[in-house]
Amino acid sequence: MSRWLTFLPLVVLLGLGVLFATFGLHHNPQVQPKAMVGKPVPDLALPSLDDGTPVKLREIAGGKPVIVNFFASWCAPCEIEAPVLMQMKAQGVRMVGIAYKDAPANTQGFLNRLGDPFAQRLVDRDGAAGIEFGVTGVPETYLVGADGVILDKHTGPLEAADAKALAARMLTSR
Numbered sequence: 001m002s003r004w005l006t007f008l009p010l011v012v013l014l015g016l017g018v019l020f021a022t023f024g025l026h027h028n029p030q031v032q033p034k035a036m037v038g039k040p041v042p043d044l045a046l047p048s049l050d051d052g053t054p055v056k057l058r059e060i061a062g063g064k065p066v067i068v069n070f071f072a073s074w075c076a077p078c079e080i081e082a083p084v085l086m087q088m089k090a091q092g093v094r095m096v097g098i099a100y101k102d103a104p105a106n107t108q109g110f111l112n113r114l115g116d117p118f119a120q121r122l123v124d125r126d127g128a129a130g131i132e133f134g135v136t137g138v139p140e141t142y143l144v145g146a147d148g149v150i151l152d153k154h155t156g157p158l159e160a161a162d163a164k165a166l167a168a169r170m171l172t173s174r
Contacts, residue, residue, distance in 0.1 A: 034134075034152075034153045035134045036133055036134045036142075036150045036153065037150050037151065037152060037153055038149065038150065038151075039149065039150055040058065040148050040149055040150070041057045041058050041060065041061070041068075041133075041144055041148050041149075041150060042057055042058075042129065042132035042133060043056075043057070043058055044056075044057050044128065044129050044132060045057065046098065046122040046123060046124055046129055047122065047123050048120070048121065048122060048123075049099060049104055049107060049108065049121035049122065049123050050121065055120065055122055057122075057129065058148050059148075060096050060120065060144065061144050061145065061146055061147070061148045063146050064094065064146050065094075065143065065144065065145050065146050065151075065170040065173045066094050066095065066096055066119075066143075066144050067088070067093060067094065067095040067096070067141060067142070067143060067144075067166060067170070068095070068096050068098060068133075068141070068142040068143075068144055069085065069095055069096070069097050069098070069118070069139060069140075069141045069142075070098050070100045070124070070130055070133070070135050070138050070139060070140045070141075070142075071097055071098070071099065071100065071110075071138055071139050072099060072100045072101060072102040072107075072110075072138045073099075073102050073103075073106040073107055073109065073110035074102065074106070075138045075139060077138070077139055077156060077157040078110075078138055078139045078157070079114060080157045081139050081157035081158050082114040082115060082117075083114075083115075084157070084158045084159060084160060084162075084163050085115075085117035085118075085158065085163075086114075086115045086117050087160070087163065088117060088158075088163050088166075088167060089117035089118075091167060093163075093166075093167050093170065094119050095117055095118050095119060096118060096119060096120045096121075096122065097111075097116075097117070097118035097120070097121045097122070098121075098122045098123075098124050098129060098130075099121065099122070099123050099124060099125075100124050100127060100130050100135065100138050101124065101125065101126070101127045101130070102123070102125070103125075104123055104125075107121070107123065133150075134153075136155060137155070139156065139157055139158070140153065140154065140155050140156075141153070141154040141158055141162075141166065142154075143166055143169055143170060143173070145173045146173065151169065151173055152166065152169060154166065
């Protein structure tokens with residue numbers, strides 16, 4: 001029995017090596033799930049950052065396409081994305097910002113410092129809306145059609161080309 005125990009660490013190490021070789025080397029880490037694309041916006045209500053009044057997410061489109069951006073004050077890529085969002089606002093793109101797992105005071109400070117591109121600011125303090133949307137990390141941006149259906153998802157900070165593509169898709173979804 002004791003002889004078997006001396007080989008146990010080697011057996012475990014070999015098993016982990018086989019697992020890595022079969023899964024890890026063939027798994028694409030760049031795959032970004034878009035499970036909610038083609039589905040309606042989740043039926044939740046979030047408090048407004050401005051006054052705390054609940055806003056139903058299904059009503060944010062209001063009959064027009066809208067960009068929904070999950071962001072946080074503690075998120076460095078969100079700071080990188082901020083100038084692109086401000087450019088989109090300058091071009092007339094309507095956006096709703098959802099502060100993901102962030103304190104309202106920190107969110108307001110973030111927006112005061114970097115600019116506020118959002119027509120509406122909501123707070124997802126516990127991350128429940130993020131889970132319903134399928135957020136894997138911030139920033140994440142969703143294009144919601146006039147009918148409240150999620151048309152597209154972008155993971156990571158938006159760059160100028162991404163913003164241009166989303167804005168063009170907004171125009172075609174009217």
